[in-house]
Amino acid sequence: MGRFSGLKVIWEGLRGQTGWTPMWRDPEPKAEYDVVIIGGGGHGLSTAYYLAKEHGITNVAVLEKGYLGGGNVGRNTTIVRANYFLPGNSEFYSHSLKLWEGLEADLNYNVMHSQRGLINLFHSDGQRDAFVRRGNAMVNQGDDAILLDRDGVRKHLPYLDFDNVRFPIYGGLLHPRGGTARHDAVAWGYARGADQRGVDLIQNCEVTGIDIEGGVVRGVQTSRGPIRAKKVAMIVAGRSSQVAAMAGMRLPIESHVLQAFVTEGLKPVINHVVSFGMGHFYISQSDKGGLVFGGDIDFYSSYAARGNLPMKEHVMDAAMTLMPMIGKAKVLRSWGGIMDMSPDGSPTIDKTPTEGLFVNCGWNYGGFKAVPGSGFSTAHLIATGQHHAPAAKFRLDRFLTGRGIMDEEGTGAQHNLH
Amino acid sequence: MRIPCPVCGVRDRREFTWGADALALDRPAVDAGEVAWDDYLHNRENPAGPTRDLWYHDACGTWAVVDRDTVTHAVHGSSLAETARAGKAAAGKGRA
Numbered sequence: 001m002g003r004f005s006g007l008k009v010i011w012e013g014l015r016g017q018t019g020w021t022p023m024w025r026d027p028e029p030k031a032e033y034d035v036v037i038i039g040g041g042g043h044g045l046s047t048a049y050y051l052a053k054e055h056g057i058t059n060v061a062v063l064e065k066g067y068l069g070g071g072n073v074g075r076n077t078t079i080v081r082a083n084y085f086l087p088g089n090s091e092f093y094s095h096s097l098k099l100w101e102g103l104e105a106d107l108n109y110n111v112m113h114s115q116r117g118l119i120n121l122f123h124s125d126g127q128r129d130a131f132v133r134r135g136n137a138m139v140n141q142g143d144d145a146i147l148l149d150r151d152g153v154r155k156h157l158p159y160l161d162f163d164n165v166r167f168p169i170y171g172g173l174l175h176p177r178g179g180t181a182r183h184d185a186v187a188w189g190y191a192r193g194a195d196q197r198g199v200d201l202i203q204n205c206e207v208t209g210i211d212i213e214g215g216v217v218r219g220v221q222t223s224r225g226p227i228r229a230k231k232v233a234m235i236v237a238g239r240s241s242q243v244a245a246m247a248g249m250r251l252p253i254e255s256h257v258l259q260a261f262v263t264e265g266l267k268p269v270i271n272h273v274v275s276f277g278m279g280h281f282y283i284s285q286s287d288k289g290g291l292v293f294g295g296d297i298d299f300y301s302s303y304a305a306r307g308n309l310p311m312k313e314h315v316m317d318a319a320m321t322l323m324p325m326i327g328k329a330k331v332l333r334s335w336g337g338i339m340d341m342s343p344d345g346s347p348t349i350d351k352t353p354t355e356g357l358f359v360n361c362g363w364n365y366g367g368f369k370a371v372p373g374s375g376f377s378t379a380h381l382i383a384t385g386q387h388h389a390p391a392a393k394f395r396l397d398r399f400l401t402g403r404g405i406m407d408e409e410g411t412g413a414q415h416n417l418h
Numbered sequence: 419m420r421i422p423c424p425v426c427g428v429r430d431r432r433e434f435t436w437g438a439d440a441l442a443l444d445r446p447a448v449d450a451g452e453v454a455w456d457d458y459l460h461n462r463e464n465p466a467g468p469t470r471d472l473w474y475h476d477a478c479g480t481w482a483v484v485d486r487d488t489v490t491h492a493v494h495g496s497s498l499a500e501t502a503r504a505g506k507a508a509a510g511k512g513r514a
């Protein structure tokens with residue numbers, strides 16, 4: 001495929017775009033690999049990429065039951081940020097954001113990472129205190145946070161309903177390095193980078209069984225035949241429980257549907273990522289002009305990849321409350337993705353009781369921003385057997401031991417509270 | 419989505435709060451140990467397909483066990499959680 005460059009774009013423009021070749025091969029599965037990764041979403045692809053790039057492990061296959069990027073990595077609202085509060089999460093997302101900042105040069109791929117700034121609004125003194133605390137934690141971690149008062153917010157977001165009778169705006173926490181990226185480009189960029197380094201990306205290949213002998217993983221059964229492997233990583237997001245069951249495991253995961261919405265394309269109007277503090281609503285504008293927004297999960301377990309009306313209504317209510325101008329835009333589409341929700345709202349990157357079998361799951365509604373960091377840390381664990389420092393607290397046994405629970409919202413480490 | 423309350427009949431989903439998987443009715447003994455309690459509190463079958471889960475009808479205060487499908491969102495029926503638990507307790511005694 002070669003490298004992309006501005007010169008190449010011009011050259012291809014001059015000769016009718018006839019010189020482009022496929023971005024990755026379409027290989028037949030081999031009989032055996034050093035590492036098999038189950039799941040061709042963002043996390044599976046980035047893990048494969050960093051295995052090859054950072055550790056020189058290239059005899060790797062990514063097995064994807066559908067097409068690359070067809071899961072949540074292509075369904076999310078693309079917010080990238082490092083504004084976590086608790087030790088464990090804070091250093092992980094900080095590392096991930098640094099990888100984002102070098103990602104396009106590293107992958108030689110335009111993922112349209114745009115650090116347009118993220119503003120979390122607050123609407124009471126208590127909320128302001130909570131955001132001051134969060135902002136200080138971000139600064140202590142070495143990231144950026146600026147507390148804006150009401151007038152400070154007004155300068156950035158003049159179109160909000162500042163004097164709303166029920167939810168007046170008191171201010172906001174600005175995270176200037178927060179922003180968005182083009183979601184499928186992230187999957188494609190990692191896929192291309194992994195393929196170029198020798199990783200086999202195998203689509204339409206569903207894993208149907210995991211072979212374990214005497215407590216050691218030996219390979220997988222797939223819709224395209226058995227494949228032997230020295231190590232296997234389960235990186236399947238919303239399908240984590242089904243795949244883990246193939247290895248006799250029950251995970252601390254419930255799958256829930258999260259919806260998102262996009263309007264018709266409009267001229268540039270919303271330049272940041274903005275979140276409402278008094279209802280489930282956040283918004284940004286895509287480069288195509290559509291207003292992309294969402295809210296919270298529907299709050300019942302679901303694999304339907306589509307949601308119900310009550311959450312749609314809630315999101316629209318919140319949108320109208322915060323920015324009445326949005327009432328003039330027409331919603332074009334809505335969709336849902338299957339989220340791997342964990343009891344404390346934080347993820348897991350860990351070994352399993354089966355030797356050579358690894359698990360990466362529990363990203364809740366926030367795993368897109370984690371794609372670089374998660375792949376980096378999961379590759380480190382697979383290659384070295386040691387937890388990578390920024391992800392060292394993402395342990396599977398934290399619910400049993402009670403040590404290291406990372407409940408950002410402070411609502412309790414219990415399902416359906418995050 | 420509409421959900422049948424065993425007391426009030428079929429009502430809009432907005433009238434209900436989702437509780438948990440119906441496994442919540444299988445509470446371990448107080449002294450069952452931390453592994454059993456961890457499993458009960460945190461680990462889930464998380465089925466893709468038929469499931470039984472607990473819904474609270476905000477309007478009348480009833481906990482219902484609802485039979486539904488997590489893939490299609492079809493709802494097949496429901497029963498009183500109280501009855502389901504009493505049935506389990508009776509079955510448990512029978513085994514002892």
Ligand SMILES: Cc1cc2nc3c(=O)[nH]c(=O)nc-3n(C[C@H](O)[C@H](O)[C@H](O)COP(=O)(O)OP(=O)(O)OC[C@H]3O[C@@H](n4cnc5c(N)ncnc54)[C@H](O)[C@@H]3O)c2cc1C
Nearest residue numbers: 039041042043065071072073076077079207337367368369
């Ligand atoms: C509406 C919505 C909005 C979101 N917004 C944001 C956001 O703004 N910011 C953010 O950080 N995060 C966001 N997220 C969360 C984020 O998208 C996910 O946490 C993340 O994409 C999950 O990791 P993944 O990319 O690896 O998952 P996926 O892309 O779902 O990858 C998992 C893959 O595994 C495959 N698979 C499953 N079972 C098997 C099998 N048996 N054999 C082979 N392959 C299998 C699936 O087909 C799938 O392709 C959002 C999610 C949704 C749905």
Ligand SMILES: [Zn+2]
Nearest residue numbers: 423426475478
């Ligand atoms: Zn009722």
